[in-house]
Amino acid sequence: MRRTVGGKKSVRGAATDAVNTTIQPSRAKIIVCSSGKGGSGKTCLTRNLAVFAAHAGLRVATIDLDPQRGLTNWYAVRPGEAVAIPNVAVPLSNLDEAMRRAGALGDLDLVIIDTPPGVDASPAEMRQLLLLADFVLVPTGQGAGDLRSVVEWMAFIRREQRPSAFVLNLTVRSAGSFDRAKQRLIEAGDLCPFDIRLYESIRVSDEIGLGVAEMKGANGLSDVRGVFTFAMNTLGLKVPNDV
Template identity: 85%
Template sequence: MAKVTDVRKPARGSFRDAPPKNPDPTQPKILVCSSGKGGSGKTCLTRNLAVFAAHAGLRVATIDLDPQRGLTNWYAVRPEEAVAIPNVAVPLSNLQEAMRQAKALGDLELIVVDTPPGVDASPAEMRQLLLLADFVLVPTGQGAGDLRSVVEWMAFIRREQRPSAFVLNLTVRTAGSFDRAKQRLIEAGDLCPFDIRLYESIRVSDEIGLGVAEMKGANGLSDVRGVFTFAMHALGMKVSADA
């Protein structure tokens, strides 16, 4: 099992400004993947980060708050021999029950949360989730419509003073919109220095119940590893990302 060490350091923007939660080493870190619209790759990001965490030796579980149940459906086709990652599927409207079930799973170190598309269905519960989060990752595509939505959502997260960062997801780096997207996001909040490119292996991993870290020779492995390392640092957790 990986040794987890607190390495949190002050950083710029939302990292620095967010009020820290009361540290409790007996409680798992909560990593929320949330976006202002559907199609941003939240579920893809959630499952791949959870797989990386499990292979890094962390005791990790996921919570599926999305009524579309994309994450839960991925678990349904996950091979029996794959590393076990418990999952709790409960609607966002019953957030307290979701957290209770997750923490009842045992001595967890990390909970990765997948949220519904958009943020308007249960605004009170979504705000409560943000306040519970140790860090919020906001995945987004590089199109103008994607950016408008997530920039507005990030503004709300920052008003709540929650530590957070954008992640460019399913990207095409050769397109002019990629550099424009990076510039726009940097102006609106913190941006993960690693993006996840649009690879066929990402799509296939959903169909076969695996993460890219579990697929031999999968494209996108280094991309996801970079985002995982970034997220663990933001959470104050030092783990090996070798997979």
């Protein structure tokens, strides 16, 4: 039996017993950004949602479980005057430590977790992480290879009965594959009604340690705002300020 935000409990048999020792932030909602393959934009989604949350007045932290440390490297170049967002970088194999350190950050509203590029290598740890998640976002490109991978991963998430949705990421709406991708994803699970388009500002924001919400005149702001609002509404998390 696991402790969740708001005191609700659920029983999931032996697999759930494995998460008994995991320390969770006492109030925080937990979003897990995961995908069946690399290149889906998990880190891009994690950092931009975190920036949006921070500027909206939420107390947010991130956890970087990806051994490539893309999120942590982004923090390394983040300007000192930018809004502070705590980050915990821990291997997926030490999930308990990651959650303990996040819990030690204080009274958080939201924790957003970036995961390794492939989920097949650590199925037990990923299942443990899913059981901790209040919402799982599965970013994906619109190519056929991307879709095959994430559809398989979503089937696993749904078997675990976790709230989840696909997010079409780094999209080119004018391509025929865009509409085909939406149709395929809707058939396989819930789909966020907002996609994040492939804009140069998305790439530049990674290089300079910012989110698109912090870049004057950046393209992609409305896209990220849409995904953020969708996620917050799904979580039932009230946003103090408009961004």
